[in-house]
Amino acid sequence: MLDRFATFLDRHDRILLTTHENPDGDGVGASIALTAHLKAGGKDARIVVTPALPENLQFLDPMGWIEPFEPTGAHQDLASWPDAWLLIDASEPHRMGALFAAFERTKADRACLDHHLKDAPKGFDEEFTDPTASASTELVYDLVRPRIGGELPPVMAQALYAGLVSDTGNFRHSNSTPKIHIAAADLIAQGVHPARTFNALYQTATPSKLKLFGRAMGGLQLKDDGRFAYVSVTKADLAACGASHEDLDELVEEPRKLKGVEVAALFSETEDGRAKVSLRSRERVDVNAVCRRFGGGGHRLASGAKVSQPLEAFIAEVEAAVMDQIRLDIV
Ligand SMILES: [Mn+2]
DSSP states (O other): OHHHHHHHHHTOSEEEEEEOSSOOHHHHHHHHHHHHHHHHTTOEEEEEESSOOOGGGGGGOTTOOEEEOOTTTTTTTGGGSOSEEEEESOOOGGGGGGGHHHHHHOOSEEEEEEOOOOSOOOSOSEEEEOTTSSOHHHHHHHHHGGGSOSOOOHHHHHHHHHHHHHHHTTTTSTTOOHHHHHHHHHHHHTTOOHHHHHHHHHOOOOHHHHHHHHHHHHTOEEETTTTEEEEEEOHHHHHHHTOOGGGGTTTTHHHHTSTTOSEEEEEEEOTTSOEEEEEEESSSSOHHHHHHTTTOEEOSSEEEEEESSOHHHHHHHHHHHHHHHHHHHOO
């Protein structure tokens, strides 16, 4: 697959790299590492993201390669620039969000590079996917490493390492393979600092966010002998802490830390006044089945749903559904 991908890149001179909207460390890391490789090979390569590069990923882009998408400004004619348009870390064109309209218009060859387990990608001229890879950065690493003997450019090594960290949850998840650790060891030997990378990616909370976590954890609820644990956050809670909805990110991981918990939940009020749940399962309980009952979805171990209903009533209904599912999945 990677030889085919290398041939694809060889055939093109102006390559536009994009990733899914709200880009993450893997999509950005893979884009920057690949751009460094392409530029070194004399190619013209650009990266356009939407809506913008998150603040905690800016350290990956010391050269300022990443352009935030401006559909009515600098990027009005983006569709006509490339001869190859590459989507990285996704294999469904609509996941490009605001970039999708330009993608549809372009006469460039369209391709995707991805590691997600999906149906056969549609809407591309060529697909480069490998669901056995832990991260898109793993695919880029496998492409570039045999072609660059000795030292890697520091920008490339840092971007590859950050991508591996992002998609393995800092080498915690089940995709933390021996191969990923060997690649990480190589990148650390090239000069990447693991602690600095972790700090830059994750240790970025604001006081408002931590106050919100404290307030939420103060209301921790335990049900079913501690097998189901949840916290809930109202708009009034956000206001009291000076926090925003983005500050809810990762809060659901807190009740999940409890010993004996099978299912953890975060309930919250959305900006438009709906009730939302994020559910996480340790391993055995299918929380996707629970969320489907409320019109939501996701993965078996991580799912969510939103309903037009008062928060308290929704909590009671989800609680009952989680109990049913625990009975079904844990004998
Ligand atoms: Mn990824």
